[in-house]
Amino acid sequence: MRRVILASVAALALTACATATPYQAASPQARGGYSEMQIEQNRFRVGFAGNSVTSRETVEMYLLYRAAELTAQNGFEWFQTVDRVTDRDTRYVASPDPWFSSHYGPYWGPSWRFYHRGYWSPWGSSWGRDMDVREITRFEANTEILMGRGAKPNDPNAFDAREVLQNVGPRVVRPSMN
Numbered sequence: 001m002r003r004v005i006l007a008s009v010a011a012l013a014l015t016a017c018a019t020a021t022p023y024q025a026a027s028p029q030a031r032g033g034y035s036e037m038q039i040e041q042n043r044f045r046v047g048f049a050g051n052s053v054t055s056r057e058t059v060e061m062y063l064l065y066r067a068a069e070l071t072a073q074n075g076f077e078w079f080q081t082v083d084r085v086t087d088r089d090t091r092y093v094a095s096p097d098p099w100f101s102s103h104y105g106p107y108w109g110p111s112w113r114f115y116h117r118g119y120w121s122p123w124g125s126s127w128g129r130d131m132d133v134r135e136i137t138r139f140e141a142n143t144e145i146l147m148g149r150g151a152k153p154n155d156p157n158a159f160d161a162r163e164v165l166q167n168v169g170p171r172v173v174r175p176s177m178n
Helices: 003-016 057-075 099-104 161-171
Strands: 034-041 043-047 078-096 113-115 119-121 130-147 157-161
Touching: 034 057, 034 119, 034 130, 057 099, 057 130, 057 157, 157 161
Parallel strands: none
Antiparallel strands: 034 043, 043 130, 078 130, 078 157, 113 119
16 A cells, blocks of 8 residues: 555656746756847847647747747837747657566666677567657747838738737746745
């Protein structure tokens, strides 16, 4: 019974840590968030980086939201994205299978002596079955924006800043104040 309770507490703790990157400024303390750099009076480089549980859609939405905020804060009415790109960073993390570890004990260690299907393996002839492999993917979106006043250009990459703030704003998740 004690093991079940400990496993439940551990699962809840891990679930609490696995939340998407909120809409926040990037900093050494925050994993992910928005960043910007002014290039000219009406031109900025804007980016948003998410963590491994932040979807591509959310990263791109927060990028547009930040571009709209910058546009409004600088007294402009519309912005146009130039060279918008979303990068995907995928890596794979392997960890020993808990069943395998519990049956062979904590002192079992690898030795590079098994050759299986063209690969040297420390895990013996059952290589690939003794490891759990997780895919971790993070998205980062970047764009350069050109801001202006007056009539918005007739271009699919041009956005009315007020409309973006109004339409996207309700979907923006800000950090909790704990």
